[in-house]
Amino acid sequence: MELALFYLSALIAAASTLMVVIHFNTVHALLYLIVSLLASGFIFYLLGAYFAAVLEVIIYAGAIMVLFVFVIMLLNLGQQTIQQEKRWLYPGIWYGPAALCAVLLAELLTLLARSEPHVAGTVVASKRLGIALFGPYMLAVEAASILLLAGLVGAYHLGRPLRSPGERPHGRDQRD
Amino acid sequence: MVAIPFQHVLFLAAFLFILGLLGLLIRRNLIVMLMSIEIMLNASGMAFIGAGSRWGQADGQVMFLLVLTLAAAEIGVGLGLVLQIYRHFKTLDVDRLSEMQG
Amino acid sequence: MLNLLWLVPFLPLTGFLVLVATEGKLPKAYVPWVGAGSVGLSALLAAGVGVNFLGQTGSPMEFRQVLWQWMAAGDLTADFALFLDTLSLNMMFVVTGVGFLIHVYSAGYMAEDPGYARFFAYMNLFVFAMLVLVLADNLPLLYLGWEGVGLCSYLLIGFWYEKPENGYAARKAFLVTRVGDTAMALGLFLLFAQLGTLDIQETLAKARAEWPVGSELAVITALLLLGGAVGKSAQLPLQVWLPDAMAGPTPISALIHAATMVTAGVYLIARTHALFLLAPPVQILVAILGAVTLLMSGCTALTQTDIKRVLAYSTISQIGYMFLALGSGAWAAAIFHLTTHAFFKALLFLAAGAVILSLHHEQDIFKMGGLWRSLPVSFWTFLIGAAALVALPFTSGAASKHDILSAAYTADPWLWAAGTLGALLTGLYTSRLLLIAFFGPKRTPAHEHLGWNMILPLLILAALSLFGGHLEMSHDEVLPRAEVPALDSFTSAITAAAPFAGVLLGYFFYGTEHRYVEALVRHPLGASLYRFWFSGWGMDWLYNRLFVRPFVFLAALNRGDVVDRIYQTVIVLARHGHALLVPTQSGQLRRYAAGMLFGAALIIAAGVWA
Numbered sequence: 001m002e003l004a005l006f007y008l009s010a011l012i013a014a015a016s017t018l019m020v021v022i023h024f025n026t027v028h029a030l031l032y033l034i035v036s037l038l039a040s041g042f043i044f045y046l047l048g049a050y051f052a053a054v055l056e057v058i059i060y061a062g063a064i065m066v067l068f069v070f071v072i073m074l075l076n077l078g079q080q081t082i083q084q085e086k087r088w089l090y091p092g093i094w095y096g097p098a099a100l101c102a103v104l105l106a107e108l109l110t111l112l113a114r115s116e117p118h119v120a121g122t123v124v125a126s127k128r129l130g131i132a133l134f135g136p137y138m139l140a141v142e143a144a145s146i147l148l149l150a151g152l153v154g155a156y157h158l159g160r161p162l163r164s165p166g167e168r169p170h171g172r173d174q175r176d
Numbered sequence: 177m178v179a180i181p182f183q184h185v186l187f188l189a190a191f192l193f194i195l196g197l198l199g200l201l202i203r204r205n206l207i208v209m210l211m212s213i214e215i216m217l218n219a220s221g222m223a224f225i226g227a228g229s230r231w232g233q234a235d236g237q238v239m240f241l242l243v244l245t246l247a248a249a250e251i252g253v254g255l256g257l258v259l260q261i262y263r264h265f266k267t268l269d270v271d272r273l274s275e276m277q278g
Numbered sequence: 279m280l281n282l283l284w285l286v287p288f289l290p291l292t293g294f295l296v297l298v299a300t301e302g303k304l305p306k307a308y309v310p311w312v313g314a315g316s317v318g319l320s321a322l323l324a325a326g327v328g329v330n331f332l333g334q335t336g337s338p339m340e341f342r343q344v345l346w347q348w349m350a351a352g353d354l355t356a357d358f359a360l361f362l363d364t365l366s367l368n369m370m371f372v373v374t375g376v377g378f379l380i381h382v383y384s385a386g387y388m389a390e391d392p393g394y395a396r397f398f399a400y401m402n403l404f405v406f407a408m409l410v411l412v413l414a415d416n417l418p419l420l421y422l423g424w425e426g427v428g429l430c431s432y433l434l435i436g437f438w439y440e441k442p443e444n445g446y447a448a449r450k451a452f453l454v455t456r457v458g459d460t461a462m463a464l465g466l467f468l469l470f471a472q473l474g475t476l477d478i479q480e481t482l483a484k485a486r487a488e489w490p491v492g493s494e495l496a497v498i499t500a501l502l503l504l505g506g507a508v509g510k511s512a513q514l515p516l517q518v519w520l521p522d523a524m525a526g527p528t529p530i531s532a533l534i535h536a537a538t539m540v541t542a543g544v545y546l547i548a549r550t551h552a553l554f555l556l557a558p559p560v561q562i563l564v565a566i567l568g569a570v571t572l573l574m575s576g577c578t579a580l581t582q583t584d585i586k587r588v589l590a591y592s593t594i595s596q597i598g599y600m601f602l603a604l605g606s607g608a609w610a611a612a613i614f615h616l617t618t619h620a621f622f623k624a625l626l627f628l629a630a631g632a633v634i635l636s637l638h639h640e641q642d643i644f645k646m647g648g649l650w651r652s653l654p655v656s657f658w659t660f661l662i663g664a665a666a667l668v669a670l671p672f673t674s675g676a677a678s679k680h681d682i683l684s685a686a687y688t689a690d691p692w693l694w695a696a697g698t699l700g701a702l703l704t705g706l707y708t709s710r711l712l713l714i715a716f717f718g719p720k721r722t723p724a725h726e727h728l729g730w731n732m733i734l735p736l737l738i739l740a741a742l743s744l745f746g747g748h749l750e751m752s753h754d755e756v757l758p759r760a761e762v763p764a765l766d767s768f769t770s771a772i773t774a775a776a777p778f779a780g781v782l783l784g785y786f787f788y789g790t791e792h793r794y795v796e797a798l799v800r801h802p803l804g805a806s807l808y809r810f811w812f813s814g815w816g817m818d819w820l821y822n823r824l825f826v827r828p829f830v831f832l833a834a835l836n837r838g839d840v841v842d843r844i845y846q847t848v849i850v851l852a853r854h855g856h857a858l859l860v861p862t863q864s865g866q867l868r869r870y871a872a873g874m875l876f877g878a879a880l881i882i883a884a885g886v887w888a
Contacts, residue, residue, distance in 0.1 A: 020199065026207055029208055033214065036192075051237060052225050059248065064214065064247060068210075071258060075262055088203070107886050118181075118230050119182060121178040122230070147249045155256040201872055271868070275865060277866075
């Protein structure tokens with residue numbers, strides 16, 4: 001039963017990811033991405049990684065994607081963007097990248113198929129995760145927090161509103 | 177305990193990764209490219225989770241946590257940059273952003 | 279006193295250093311005191327050392343003073359060491375004595391020249407190098423002195439460097455002697471490679487012990503050393519530089535190109551006589567070269583119009599006599615002729631310099647005339663020098679030349695014939711020179727006002743030219759004695775008569791109103807012979823065709839510089855490579871991603887199929 005659920009959510013994840021790549025409307029693509037991430041979250045749950053599943057939903061689908069939505073709204077793209085995307089995404093553009101990705105996919109699958117069959121599904125409790133984070137991976141946690149700090153400061157500075165109507169954004173001829 | 181074939185998890189992760197790659201190569205919209213990168217990060221996180229589950233260790237989830245942190249920081253800065261680019265170039269076409277050429 | 283030997287070369291070096299350090303800013307009155315004074319002190323010391331040395335008893339009569347270790351590399355050790363025996367003592371006397379007199383003369387001659395201090399600096403450096411050459415204990419040190427005199431010769435020939443032809447003459451001298459120097463260096467390499475040492479006495483002893491007479495090694499080594507001697511001493515085939523070297527001031531023509539540097543080759547052969555004794559073909563070659571050269575240059579001297587060029591060719595001719603003596607086995611006679619030649623040739627050049635100065639730098643003898651009354655000191659000293667040159671009796675020249683011709687006859691009658699003919703030619707061109715320059719109608723006004731610093735050396739050298747024949751030093755410890763039987767009366771009569779015959783012929787051709795000579799020269803055969811002899815037997819033309827033009831041709835071919843082209847190719851390739859690779863840096867993000875993926879695909883493929 002759980003196995004069937006796994007294959008179902010795998011199918012949903014794959015299909016919605018494909019939709020992300022194809023759609024012209026950015027917001028639609030974004031929503032499909034959220035669906036894909038939710039399906040991934042479910043797969044994590046089935047694999048026994050409960051905490052990871054929750055994190056996926058809260059942070060990835062909940063915060064990061066929402067951030068995307070905010071930016072799209074800020075940019076106020078409109079109908080002409082959709083026309084633009086239609087022009088950009090003509091059939092002929094698929095051939096090269098599709099070939100390259102097909103080759104890469106074939107290589108990956110071949111390599112993966114060579115390994116012996118194993119079984120995944122062991123539940124790893126959050127408690128063990130917590131102990132690992134505060135134990136061997138302490139430095140990694142610290143590094144991650146510094147990274148987040150850097151991201152915070154960078155995003156704050158880059159997203160700053162313009163001071164006055166005549167001020168130009170970060171262009172190369174602005175002494176800043 | 178659900179017995180899921182590990183190989184299949186990895187197959188799925190590989191497939192999602194390739195799809196993200198395809199999006200990165202094909203689309204010209206900067207925001208969609210960032211989304212494709214998110215797809216790739218998610219796929220690699222799935223591989224980590226699967227491996228952690230297969231061996232029964234917490235390390236897989238720890239890695240996933242770090243990948244998540246990475247994605248968050250990257251998106252924060254990346255979207256800030258997208259805003260600046262839009263203000264300056266008035267377009268989100270990544271092919272127009274080719275001043276570092278030659 | 280013997281321990282002060284090292285000061286003899288180093289005092290002139292000090293003079294050089296002082297003059298260089300003060301960069302010509304020394305007050306003009308002090309310059310000759312430093313310049314000539316250092317050489318004068320050196321001469322005094324040399325005299326003291328000599329007296330001390332000759333007063334020694336016991337044999338072998340030699341003194342060695344090691345100053346410091348110069349080179350020590352592998353098997354080669356060479357010290358800066360001075361070696362004194364009668365041969366180097368003789369040379370030392372000549373260099374310091376005649377050198378000092380010429381320095382005093384230059385104080386007067388070069389007084390008006392702006393390069394006064396520079397002149398004395400170069401002259402002092404030259405005396406240092408020459409003394410190192412004659413006092414050297416080992417061959418590398420001798421080579422150091424050899425190169426040093428070559429350098430100073432270049433510097434002094436091109437002393438008036440503003441005129442390009444002086445620079446040309448200096449370069450010609452340097453390059454031609456370089457050919458000889460290279461041969462000599464090869465000879466040194468061969469000696470070291472075969473015998474393992476370059477100390478002169480040791481080398482000669484080892485060669486005598488290990489190489490049989492006439493062996494190939496001895497012949498080749500002697501030949502190479504002869505090459506060096508021929509270059510420095512301006513003998514066939516490397517004599518072309520000496521006439522052009524007259525572009526330098528007259529005192530240096532006297533010092534370098536008459537008394538000292540050009541005799542370095544003779545000294546070298548005398549010093550390494552053991553090698554030449556081991557290679558009889560080469561020794562005969564020395565004599566033949568000497569004989570041919572003396573005849574060639576004697577004929578050329580007959581045609582020259584510049585007073586200094588006549589004396590230059592005369593020098594080449596007289597050194598030919600020295601080579602003839604060396605080749606015939608009369609080693610000591612060669613050195614004796616070297617000494618007397620230094621006296622009278624320096625005298626001739628200095629007197630010629632006085633004449634040139636008095637005529638305001640006029641050097642063409644056909645523009646002179648009637649000077650015997652207006653320039654008395656110059657005339658009488660020149661006359662004495664000329665008499666010694668011709669080897670008239672009771673002059674020093676006669677004593678040495680007679681020894682040489684006797685030895686030549688014993689070696690080979692043809693050599694004697696060449697030498698005697700040469701004596702006749704010497705008489706001929708000398709009397710020509712005297713008659714045209716000093717007698718006959720006056721063509722340029724002249725007034726003699728020479729300072730004492732110019733008159734005194736002339737007088738001293740004149741005295742030496744007359745009485746120096748009694749100053750023969752015995753070299754029995756060093757040089758093999760020549761076993762020369764006395765000439766039979768017929769031959770010795772001809773030998774004695776040859777100079778007189780030459781002088782009489784000269785008077786016949788030139789003393790009267792030049793009718794016969796001019797008739798000879800007007801005849802087409804005579805005219806072409808005149809031109810042929812005037813050009814130095816066409817040797818300059820020959821070398822120009824044979825060496826200079828092909829080299830210039832090759833240099834012109836390589837005008838684009840092959841090596842530079844290779845470096846240019848690197849640049850061109852880099853540019854093309856850049857041009858090829860630039861399209862990959864389009865600035866488009868997606869292409870970069872595609873490139874990365876392509877590479878990743880390749881690498882993973884390698885992993886898949888491994």
